[in-house]
Amino acid sequence: MEANDAATQTTGSWSGGNKPLGASYGKMMMWFFIMSDALTFSGFLGAYGLMRFKFLDTWPIADEVFTHIPFIHGDYPMYYVAFMTFVLIFSSVTMVLAVDAGHHLKKGKVIFYMLLTIIGGIIFLGSQAWEWSHFIGGDKGAIQLNDGKIIQFIDAKGHQVKLEDFAAAKTDQRVRHTSSKGIWNVSEPALPPVSLEQVITGFKAHPDLQLRLEKIDSKTKEKLLVPHQDAGSYLANAKRVVIGANLEVNEYGKTLFGDFFFFITGFHGFHVFSGILINIIIFFNVIIGTYERRGHYEMVEKVALYWHFVDLVWVFVFTFFYLV
Amino acid sequence: MTAATSHKALIWKVFGILSVITAVEVFLGITKPAFLHTVYLAGTNLLNIIFLVLTLVKAYYIAWFFMHLADEKKGLRRAIVWTVFFLILYLATLLLLEGDYLRGIEINYTKWNY
Numbered sequence: 001m002e003a004n005d006a007a008t009q010t011t012g013s014w015s016g017g018n019k020p021l022g023a024s025y026g027k028m029m030m031w032f033f034i035m036s037d038a039l040t041f042s043g044f045l046g047a048y049g050l051m052r053f054k055f056l057d058t059w060p061i062a063d064e065v066f067t068h069i070p071f072i073h074g075d076y077p078m079y080y081v082a083f084m085t086f087v088l089i090f091s092s093v094t095m096v097l098a099v100d101a102g103h104h105l106k107k108g109k110v111i112f113y114m115l116l117t118i119i120g121g122i123i124f125l126g127s128q129a130w131e132w133s134h135f136i137g138g139d140k141g142a143i144q145l146n147d148g149k150i151i152q153f154i155d156a157k158g159h160q161v162k163l164e165d166f167a168a169a170k171t172d173q174r175v176r177h178t179s180s181k182g183i184w185n186v187s188e189p190a191l192p193p194v195s196l197e198q199v200i201t202g203f204k205a206h207p208d209l210q211l212r213l214e215k216i217d218s219k220t221k222e223k224l225l226v227p228h229q230d231a232g233s234y235l236a237n238a239k240r241v242v243i244g245a246n247l248e249v250n251e252y253g254k255t256l257f258g259d260f261f262f263f264i265t266g267f268h269g270f271h272v273f274s275g276i277l278i279n280i281i282i283f284f285n286v287i288i289g290t291y292e293r294r295g296h297y298e299m300v301e302k303v304a305l306y307w308h309f310v311d312l313v314w315v316f317v318f319t320f321f322y323l324v
Numbered sequence: 325m326t327a328a329t330s331h332k333a334l335i336w337k338v339f340g341i342l343s344v345i346t347a348v349e350v351f352l353g354i355t356k357p358a359f360l361h362t363v364y365l366a367g368t369n370l371l372n373i374i375f376l377v378l379t380l381v382k383a384y385y386i387a388w389f390f391m392h393l394a395d396e397k398k399g400l401r402r403a404i405v406w407t408v409f410f411l412i413l414y415l416a417t418l419l420l421l422e423g424d425y426l427r428g429i430e431i432n433y434t435k436w437n438y
Contacts, residue, residue, distance in 0.1 A: 023400055
């Protein structure tokens with residue numbers, strides 16, 4: 001290719017054939033794509049920042065939301081997402097090692113490192129799926145008031161209490177409507193495990209319980225608590241039991257928190273997914289020797305650029321969703 | 325391309341730096357030292373500013389050494405980095421200022437005592 005260029009190159013800066021940026025067409029286009037994608041992500045994260053600043057005093061605290069590790073009980077804030085970050089960084093390292101091996105035309109090493117990269121990506125994606133399912137499934141549960149605020153329940157030690165752990169026994173005969181039972185052809189989503197009445201009755205029977213509001217005290221950085229004797233007026237405004245998260249409501253606090261979480265980590269996860277697919281395609285191309293015959297492994301470099309970009313975006317998502 | 329071993333050494337060094345920074349971030353995120361968390365600067369607390377700086381340092385190492393921007397010509401590097409950096413800086417500044425303003429409005433209409 002280089003020889004070809006030299007043959008067609010004419011003298012003079014404006015006669016064509018020059019490569020002022022010293023990059024091939026394909027690599028430049030990948031950079032163009034990455035820049036536009038970076039601006040898309042910054043648009044999303046910017047919108048998140050806007051709403052985060054608007055609701056600065058009521059935004060859910062990430063340490064209280066993401067507290068779980070697979071197969072382990074108890075509260076361990078952030079360790080799992082730190083593990084995910086580490087996996088993605090490590091898959092970036094193996095990717096750049098594959099590029100490095102490609103420069104020396106070591107086919108076997110390119111294959112090995114690309115395989116590790118793909119495995120790393122799959123581990124990350126699986127972890128994210130786990131985190132999503134835990135976020136959606138919910139943890140302790142909460143009550144939503146008529147104006148949309150979320151109220152959580154706290155015991156004397158300051159730990160959040162699961163609704164089922166204090167709710168009163170079921171008294172009514174309410175069962176889930178399905179199209180074949182109850183009103184003919186009318187169905188409804190699954191009922192929460194405890195009803196609002198059970199929660200309120202149970203709360204009144206446990207004087208050690210308090211309410212926790214969404215509002216954060218700017219000095220202590222803790223959410224405001226409502227003592228048991230003052231809780232009645234809040235519970236009089238209760239609308240429904242909320243367990244888990246969806247796009248309309250979540251038990252952790254602001255609905256927007258869940259929306260941005262789903263949208264931004266979902267968009268990033270989709271990038272990881274497509275990155276894995278592209279990596280797999282190039283991986284098989286390496287195995288069948290396409291780039292060995294071509295004489296260079298620039299294609300590996302291009303997909304590596306994309307893969308590193310996905311890692312780069314995660315660095316920011318990690319900071320803005322889990323740290324700040 | 326003779327510097328094969330040195331390139332690999334650089335990659336592992338960058339990996340070490342990124343891992344250490346991530347570990348520091350996670351440590352600060354879990355402990356949230358009060359002397360950082362409750363001191364305010366530029367509209368946010370000191371801890372958040374540290375997170376932001378560490379994130380930018382990580383981004384620098386990924387872009388320069390993993391994405392090989394360090395090996396690109398200066399013109400290409402600046403065309404990429406400056407464009408993205410300043411556009412995002414501009415967008416983020418406007419949106420965050422606006423968000424802060426909206427907070428000042430919204431806070432008057434939200435009641436917490438029932």
